[in-house]
Structure formats: structure tokens, C-alpha cells
Amino acid sequence: MSSDLDLLYSDVEDDLRSSVRDLLADRCDPTVVVGLYDGDRSLVDALWKPLAVDLGLTGLLVPEDQQGAGATAREAAVVLEELGRAVAPVPFLTSSVVATTLLLEADGDLLPRLATGERTAALVVPLNTAPHGPIPACSVDAAGRLTGVVSAVAGALEADELLVPARDADGTLSLHAVAAADVEVTPTVSLDMTRQLARIRLADAAGRPVLGDAEPSIRRALLAGAALLASEQLGIARWCLEETVAYLMQRHQFGRPLGGFQALKHRLADLSVGVESAAAAARYAAAAVAADDPDVPVAAALAQASCSDLAVTAAEEALQLHGGIGMTWEHPMHLYLKRAKADQIAFGTPGSHRARLAELVDLPGAGA
Amino acid sequence: MTITAAELRERVAAFLATHDPATMDRMEFLRARYDAGLAWIRFPEGHGGLDAPQSLQPVVDEAFRDAGAPDNRARTNGIGLGMAAPTILAFGTEEQKRRFLRPLWTGEEIWCQLFSEPGAGSDLANVGTRAVRDGDEWVVGGQKVWTSGAHNARLAILVARTDPDVPKHAGLSYFLCDMTDPGVEVRPLRQITGEAEFNEVFLTDVRIPDAQRLGEVGEGWKIANATLNQERVSIGAGASARENGMIGTVARTWREHPELRTPELHDRLLRLWVDAEVARLSGLRLRQKLATGRPGPEGAGMKLTYARVNQQLTGLELELLGEDGLVYSDWTMVRPEVIDMTGRDAGYRYLRAKGNSIEGGTSEILRNVIAERVLGLPPEHRVDKDRPWKEVAR
Numbered sequence: 143m144s145s146d147l148d149l150l151y152s153d154v155e156d157d158l159r160s161s162v163r164d165l166l167a168d169r170c171d172p173t174v175v176v177g178l179y180d181g182d183r184s185l186v187d188a189l190w191k192p193l194a195v196d197l198g199l200t201g202l203l204v205p206e207d208q209q210g211a212g213a214t215a216r217e218a219a220v221v222l223e224e225l226g227r228a229v230a231p232v233p234f235l236t237s238s239v240v241a242t243t244l245l246l247e248a249d250g251d252l253l254p255r256l257a258t259g260e261r262t263a264a265l266v267v268p269l270n271t272a273p274h275g276p277i278p279a280c281s282v283d284a285a286g287r288l289t290g291v292v293s294a295v296a297g298a299l300e301a302d303e304l305l306v307p308a309r310d311a312d313g314t315l316s317l318h319a320v321a322a323a324d325v326e327v328t329p330t331v332s333l334d335m336t337r338q339l340a341r342i343r344l345a346d347a348a349g350r351p352v353l354g355d356a357e358p359s360i361r362r363a364l365l366a367g368a369a370l371l372a373s374e375q376l377g378i379a380r381w382c383l384e385e386t387v388a389y390l391m392q393r394h395q396f397g398r399p400l401g402g403f404q405a406l407k408h409r410l411a412d413l414s415v416g417v418e419s420a421a422a423a424a425r426y427a428a429a430a431v432a433a434d435d436p437d438v439p440v441a442a443a444l445a446q447a448s449c450s451d452l453a454v455t456a457a458e459e460a461l462q463l464h465g466g467i468g469m470t471w472e473h474p475m476h477l478y479l480k481r482a483k484a485d486q487i488a489f490g491t492p493g494s495h496r497a498r499l500a501e502l503v504d505l506p507g508a509g510a
Numbered sequence: 511m512t513i514t515a516a517e518l519r520e521r522v523a524a525f526l527a528t529h530d531p532a533t534m535d536r537m538e539f540l541r542a543r544y545d546a547g548l549a550w551i552r553f554p555e556g557h558g559g560l561d562a563p564q565s566l567q568p569v570v571d572e573a574f575r576d577a578g579a580p581d582n583r584a585r586t587n588g589i590g591l592g593m594a595a596p597t598i599l600a601f602g603t604e605e606q607k608r609r610f611l612r613p614l615w616t617g618e619e620i621w622c623q624l625f626s627e628p629g630a631g632s633d634l635a636n637v638g639t640r641a642v643r644d645g646d647e648w649v650v651g652g653q654k655v656w657t658s659g660a661h662n663a664r665l666a667i668l669v670a671r672t673d674p675d676v677p678k679h680a681g682l683s684y685f686l687c688d689m690t691d692p693g694v695e696v697r698p699l700r701q702i703t704g705e706a707e708f709n710e711v712f713l714t715d716v717r718i719p720d721a722q723r724l725g726e727v728g729e730g731w732k733i734a735n736a737t738l739n740q741e742r743v744s745i746g747a748g749a750s751a752r753e754n755g756m757i758g759t760v761a762r763t764w765r766e767h768p769e770l771r772t773p774e775l776h777d778r779l780l781r782l783w784v785d786a787e788v789a790r791l792s793g794l795r796l797r798q799k800l801a802t803g804r805p806g807p808e809g810a811g812m813k814l815t816y817a818r819v820n821q822q823l824t825g826l827e828l829e830l831l832g833e834d835g836l837v838y839s840d841w842t843m844v845r846p847e848v849i850d851m852t853g854r855d856a857g858y859r860y861l862r863a864k865g866n867s868i869e870g871g872t873s874e875i876l877r878n879v880i881a882e883r884v885l886g887l888p889p890e891h892r893v894d895k896d897r898p899w900k901e902v903a904r
Contacts, residue, residue: 149795387885402888407881414880415811422791447784496780505764505779508771 147429149422155220161197162221166228172474175229178335183231186300190232194259200238201257203246209254215366219373219428226377226453229477231336236297237262239370241305244317244363248352252303252319263319264297265363266306266342272490273364273442274498277357279315280344282308287346288318296488298327298340306342306349307360317356318349334484336477365442368489369431372424372445375453378482379417382453382460385475386410389464406463413459420452440502447495450486457482513551513562515569522548522573531579540582540616543574549582549615550591553599557611564797582617585848589659590614590621594667594686597737601684601725610665610686622663624654624687624711625734629904632875634669634738635678635731636894636904639713641670641685648672648685648723650693650716656869660696660709661845663689668718669734672727674900681899682730686722693717703861704841707849738871739809750794756823756859757786759852763827770830782823789815807883810876817866817873820851824860831856 151159169192174185194200202218204210211217218239225234237256241263245253255261267278280290288308298304304320326343353359387410390401400406427445430438457479461468468475486492500507525546531539543549544558548570553559574581584591595614598606613619630636639652650670660666666687673681689696693716698706725733753761764771764779793812828835839855851862867873881887894902 148798149791150798387887391887399888402890404878404890407885407887408874408877410885410887411877411880412814414885415814418795418808418811419788419792419815422795423788425795426791444784444787447780448788496777496784499783500776500780503783505761505776505783506768506771507776508773 147426147433147435149425149429151220152216155217158217159220159224162193162199162224163227165192165197166224166230170228170230172229172477175231175336175477176471176474178231178338183299183338186231189230190262190300191259193232193234198259199234200242200259200262202238203242204253204257208257210257214432215370215428216432219370219424222370222373223377223380223424226374226481227381229336229378229474229481231338233262233264233297233300235367235371235374236264237301240265240363240367241297241301241303243366244305244359245352247359247362248317250319250350250352252352261303262297262301263303263305264295264301265360266292266295266298266304267360267364268292268294269296269337269339269484269488270294270490271364272494272498273361273368274439275490275494277307277315277360280306280308282310282316282318282349283346284310286318286349286351288320288344288349289346291341291343293341294330294339295342296337296339298322298342299329299338304342305352306344306347307356308349314355315357315360316351317353317360319352320344320347320349324348332484334480336481337484364489365438366431368446368495369427369438369442371485371489372420372427372442372449375449375482375485376417376420376424378453378478378485379413379420379449379456382456382475382478382482383410383413383417386413386460386463393465400463409459409463413456416452416455420449423448440499443495443498443502446490447492447499450492450495453482454479454486513560513566515566518551518562518566518569519573521546522570522577526574526577526579531574531577536580537616537618539580541612543579544612544615548574550595553611557599557607558615582615584617585850586662587614587617587620588849589623589663589667590619590665593623593737593740594621594665596740597667597684597733598686598724600736601729601733605721606686606724614665619664620659620662622657622660622666622689623737624657624660624666624668624713625737626656627653628655632872634734635682636899637669637671637682638904639668639670640674641672641683641718643672643720644717646720648718648720650685650687650713650718652713654711654713655699655708657696657709657711658707658849659847660689660711661698662847665689666711667724667737669730671899672730675898676728677896678894678899678902679731680728682734683727684724684730684733685718686724687713687716687718688722691716691718698843698845700843702864703858705844705846707846739807750790752787752790754790755786756820756852756863757783759859760823760827760830763830763856767830770832775826775830778822778826782819782826785815785819786823789819807879810871810879811884813870814867814873814876814880817863820863820866824856824863827856828860 199221201210202213206212242256280288282288288306301322304322306318306320309315325347328341330339332339391399393400423445427441430441461475467473529542547555547560549558551560551562551567552564554561598610641648641650666689668685668687669682671681672683693714695712697710699708699710700706838857882889
């Protein structure tokens with residue numbers, strides 16, 4: 143538990159934020175994002191290429207000698223805040239955070255190719271897999287052939303390379319890379335189509351071994367994902383708050399701006415306190431991962447236990463306070479509600495993270 | 511060039527070489543520490559500090575503690591150190607700083623706060639205590655309430671109405687009041703805990719020299735707000751280590767009594783542990799933000815959370831204790847010198863925490879503050895705002 147971690151943003155982080163925000167403002171308009179729900183996924187590539195190549199975001203967590211930018215989780219977290227703020231449909235979290243963190247511990251040429259944005263990868267586990275929970279795995283035979291079905295996989299539709307956890311006959315968990323083109327990837331109609339899931343079916347698929355005893359690395363990658371997802375949730379919540387404040391200033395009823403009614407002001411005040419709290423939790427998690435602090439497991443569980451619910455609350459409050467317009471397909475609010483609710487379940491529910499905290503901070507339950 | 515931790519340790523060592531805490535009189539030692547700039551190091555040189563970063567204060571405090579030196583018993587002068595001192599530093603004249611800050615820091619002079627009145631609670635700007643100019647003095651009359659520590663205090667920060675003919679915010683001035691003036695009468699105000707931590711203070715023809723006015727005549731509202739922002743930061747952002755404060759107390763009970771645990775209480779405890787830890791991090795973040803500059807309205811959010819979490823935790827603790835939760839330690843009326851929210855028994859903690867959402871700005875007023883000053887939403891309708899104070903019905 144380090145009290146000296148910087149929970150604010152550096153100038154470099156602020157600069158990074160504004161270039162990501164500018165690009166998203168330009169190319170990720172909500173009216174285009176909503177097209178994902180009607181089957182038009184063209185935005186994904188149109189957005190991912192400039193983010194990856196022009197801004198170099200794919201290499202943030204990769205060391206410079208592996209063609210990366212040698213930045214840290216702090217910068218990746220700022221990117222995620224902006225991606226959440228724009229409900230951007232890009233595989234940054236799945237490829238540039240989770241898969242990249244996993245590959246940091248492996249040999250081979252995949253990591254530099256992820257860094258440059260030439261390739262995109264995804265870890266083949268359900269999106270709701272918690273870093274401390276059971277890891278669903280395929281099976282691998284002696285010849286290295288993979289068999290199994292994994293559903294609710296995030297980032298797979300955008301990936302060229304799938305990283306598949308598999309158990310051999312002895313029960314050892316290892317990690318294998320498979321070309322996405324070589325397996326059956328079926329898109330799922332998802333609650334959140336801005337992070338559309340897929341069902342992966344492997345039948346004696348030829349994999350390349352990536353990591354032998356892979357469980358600790360997979361858990362570490364999921365932990366980084368959980369820790370940084372909090373920043374995406376913070377971005378969602380901030381957008382919901384700011385958008386609602388702006389709307390209530392503009393919308394008049396009873397001859398006054400709605401924002402002047404105390405019942406609504408107090409709800410927004412509570413939401414604002416929640417958003418600032420989430421900022422502290424999310425920044426702490428990002429800073430802890432960046433510093434490889436021993437408190438990372440607590441920081442990640444804490445961030446997920448708080449920011450997951452806060453983002454959902456922010457979206458639900460925003461929807462209610464927008465009144466009827468918030469229920470329309472035309473208004474972007476539903477994009478944020480769907481992302482927030484899916485994010486709440488991603489990497490383990492808040493309840494599962496509280497249960498994890500009970501172990502980590504020695505607050506055992508009844509009968510323990 | 512800012513001073514480093516190592517340089518500070520050297521300074522303390524050099525000071526200790528010539529001031530032996532084992533043989534020196536306690537107060538003489540504290541005064542010398544102040545004069546050496548090793549009291550509150552963020553304060554300017556000449557006023558107990560070195561213009562050093564606040565973050566290095568623990569380095570100095572630890573070095574003195576390790577040497578077995580006496581400290582200034584900060585907890586007995588919370589209002590003085592937390593509210594009066596920063597306000598005097600920001601708005602006082604050199605002469606006022608010289609006169610008041612040293613005995614404040616050493617604890618020779620305990621301070622209290624004469625702000626709230628029976629008719630001026632949430633509407634603090636409605637203060638009706640009058641201060642009338644009489645030559646070089648002001649003659650003050652009125653009634654103050656919720657004054658913690660008034661029975662121990664030598665001095666008070668006081669807000670009084672100097673001009674009833676202008677709208678309420680414009681007619682206030684800020685004074686440093688001598689509590690030993692014969693016109694000051696302090697009566698204990700017993701609260702729901704049974705003890706009297708607060709007082710009512712009756713002011714009858716109290717004479718305050720004009721030299722003890724802080725800031726300009728009519729600037730009282732602005733200065734009082736600066737004081738209150740300090741208060742909300744110090745209330746809300748007190749704890750810095752994990753499980754400091756009420757959560758630590760309840761977590762300890764939980765760990766020591768497995769037989770009391772239930773699944774429902776477990777879920778509530780974990781939620782509150784998360785809330786308390788996130789609040790601690792928010793406090794840390796706020797302090798990093800405030801490292802330069804004065805506290806703004808953001809402290810209001812910290813205080814809101816602190817009050818809610820404390821109230822929920824203390825309620826949970828009584829339920830956890832079951833049969834023992836039905837017992838109360840002592841209803842005897844006492845006037846405590848130090849307020850310890852996490853001290854005494856669980857019943858006391860439960861009752862005392864009820865005040866957390868009232869003192870220092872009610873949670874409802876704080877939500878207005880956040881909505882208006884942080885989010886920029888329209889202000890409440892205030893029918894008295896632009897009318898002379900004396901013409902408003904009350």
C-alpha cells in the first residue's frame with residue numbers, strides 16, 4: 143500500500159489524452175457508433191488503424207527494444223478513459239493491454255508486431271473471467287492440437303492471433319497462439335455491440351506454444367485488464383455526468399432550467415462525488431500496476447468493486463435525468479448504459495471482487 | 511530550491527543538539543522549535559515554518575518523536591491548528607501573525623470558532639451577532655452555538671455583523687476574540703451522547719480591539735468561507751493510512767469476533783471497506799491536488815462521503831455486537847477536552863457519528879455547494895440575497 147503513488151495526471155498524460163480525444167471527436171461520432179448495433183462494423187477498422195499507427199497506442203506497454211513506446215499502465219489508463227468516454231469500439235483493452243501484458247513474458251516475434259499495430263491479439267477466455275477466478279481452458283493433445291469451445295470472448299472479432307489457454311492430460315495450463323483465420327469465430331449478438339463478443343470453436347486446431355506453465359501470466363494479464371478497465375469505466379461515468387449537467391442546463395421546464403431544481407442538483411452532486419471517488423480508485427490501480435507495486439491485487443479488486451458500479455450508476459442516473467430523450471435509439475445515452483453494464487460484468491462482477499478483497503485484507507466471512 | 515528530507519533531518523538534529531528535550535521546560539522547547547521554523551514547515555520563515563512542502567512534515571514530526579521530544583498536543587487545539595491558523599496566515603497582518611501564531615502552535619492558547627448561531631446554521635451568512643465600532647474597539651453582542659472547546663479556549667475566530675444596512679453577505683466582518691473578556695459567557699450544550707462537547711456562547715458588550723479584526727470590514731463572509739473550506743478538507747481528508755478511522759475500529763471487532771459474523775453483515779462490511787478505502791484514496795488525491803493553492807469546494811465531497819461511511823459503519827458495528835450493542839458505557843454529563851470519534855464505545859460512536867452530516871455544513875448544503883460551485887448548476891432561489899439584512903424577515 144503505497145501512499146506516494148501519484149494519483150493525478152502528468153503533463154505527458156494530459157498531452158496523450160488530448161491527442162486521443164481529438165482523434166475520437168473527429169472519427170468516433172455517436173451517430174456512427176450506433177451503426178454497430180445495426181450490423182455496420184466498418185468503424186472498427188477505420189478507428190483502430192489511426193489509433194494504432196498514427197498515435198502508436200498499440201505499443202504503449204511494450205518496451206522500446208521490442209518496437210514499443212516503453213510507457214506504462216498510467217498512460218494506457220488515460221487512453222482507456224478516452225475510449226470509454228467515446229464508447230469507442232476498438233480492441234485496445236483486449237489486445238494492447240491484456241494480450242500484450244501476457245506476451246511480455248513470452249519469446250517470439252508476436253509482441254513487436256502487436257506493438258506496431260501490424261497484428262492484433264486476444265486472450266481466448268470469456269470476458270467475465272476474473273483474475274482470481276477459475277480460468278476456462280481448452281484441451282491440448284500431445285501433438286499440440288487444441289480442442290474446445292469458448293464463448294463471450296472479447297476482442298476476437300478484431301484479432302488476427304488468438305491466445306488460447308489449454309490444459310494437457312496432466313492438467314497443466316499452457317498458452318498457445320492460433321491464427322484467427324484457422325478457427326471458427328462466430329460473432330455473438332451482444333448487450334454491448336461496441337465490444338462485440340464471439341464464440342470460438344477449436345477442433346484439433348494447430349497452435350504454436352507461447353507459454354508453458356501459463357497460469358500466473360494469464361492471471362497477471364487479467365489483473366492488469368481489471369485494473370485498467372476501471373479507467374474506461376471512469377471515462378464512461380465522466381461523460382455521463384458532464385453530458386447530463388449540460389443537458390439539464392439547456393432543458394427548461396416550468397420556466398426554469400432543470401438543473402436548478404434541488405432534487406436534481408443533489409443527485410448530480412452525489413454522482414459528482416462518485417466520479418471523483420472513481421477517479422481516485424482508477425488512478426491508484428493504474429499507478430500501482432505501473433509501479434509493479436505489491437498492492438496491485440488489492441488496488442485492482444478495489445477499483446473493480448467501486449468503478450464498475452459507479453459507471454453503471456452514472457449511466458442509469460444520466461438516463462433517468464435525461465427523461466424520455468434518453469430512451470430513444472437516436473440519443474447516444476444507451477450506448478453508454480450498455481457498455482457500462484457489460485463492463486460491470488467484465489473481468490469479474492463487483493461482488494466477486496469484494497469477495498477477493500475479503501481474502502486479501504483479512505475480513506473473512508461467517509464460518510471462516 | 512526546495513528543502514529535502516535529509517536537510518530537514520539535519521536541521522532537526524542540529525536543533526536537538528542545542529535543545530535537550532530531556533532537560534528543557536516543555537513550553538520553552540516548543541517555542542524554540544517554532545522559532546527554528548520546525549513547527550509547521552509549510553508556513554513562512556519567521557512564523558514557525560520554512561516554506562517547505564507540507565508532504566515533508568511527517569519527516570520533521572518523526573525526527574522529534576524519535577528523540578523523545580514533547581509535541582504540541584495537536585488534538586487539543588484542532589480548531590486552532592486546522593482552521594484559525596491557515597486563516598490568520600492567509601488574511602492576517604504581520605503583527606497579527608506574530609502575536610497569535612506562535613502560542614497557537616505551541617498550544618499555550620487554545621482556539622474555538624464562534625460562527626454558528628441559533629438563527630444562522632446552514633444560512634451562516636444570516637449571522638445576527640452585532641459588532642459596533644467604538645473608537646479603536648468593537649463592541650460585540652449576540653449568541654453563538656455549537657462551539658466545541660469554548661470552555662477551554664483562550665481565543666476565538668468570530669464572524670459578526672458590522673453593517674445591517676447592506677445585504678447579508680456584505681455586512682459581515684471577521685474578528686479574533688478574547689474568550690477571557692468578562693462579556694463572554696460559556697454554557698455547556700449537552701448532546702445526544704450525554705456529554706457536552708459543544709457550548710453555547712453568550713456575548714454581552716464584549717470589547718475587541720480593531721487590531722484584532724482579520725481582513726477588511728465587510729470581508730467576513732469571504733474569510734469565513736476560506737476557514738470552512740479548510741474545515742471540510744481537514745474533516746474529510748484526515749486519515750492517510752489504510753484502515754485509519756472508523757473502518758479500522760469495525761474491522762478489528764470483525765476480526766476478533768468470528769462468532770458474530772453473518773453473511774449479510776459481511777457483505778455490508780466489505781462494501782463499506784471499499785467505500786472507506788476509496789475515500790482515503792480520494793483524500794490522498796485531493797491533498798496532491800492541493801499541494802499548491804488553497805482548498806476549494808472539492809473538500810465538500812470528501813466530507814459528504816466521510817459522514818455517510820461513518821454513520822453506516824457505526825450502525826453496522828452495533829448490529830454486529832448484538833447483545834453488547836444494547837449497552838452504553840456512561841450517560842454522565844462530561845466536558846471532554848479531546849473529541850475522539852472512534853474512541854469510547856460503539857454506542858457512543860453510533861450517536862456521535864450522527865453529527866457528522868450536520869457539523870461543518872450539513873450534507874444537504876454540501877450537495878448544493880458541489881452542484882453550484884463544482885458542476886456550475888444554477889443557484890438556489892435566495893430571496894434575501896440582494897436586500898439589506900435588516901429588512902429580511904427572520
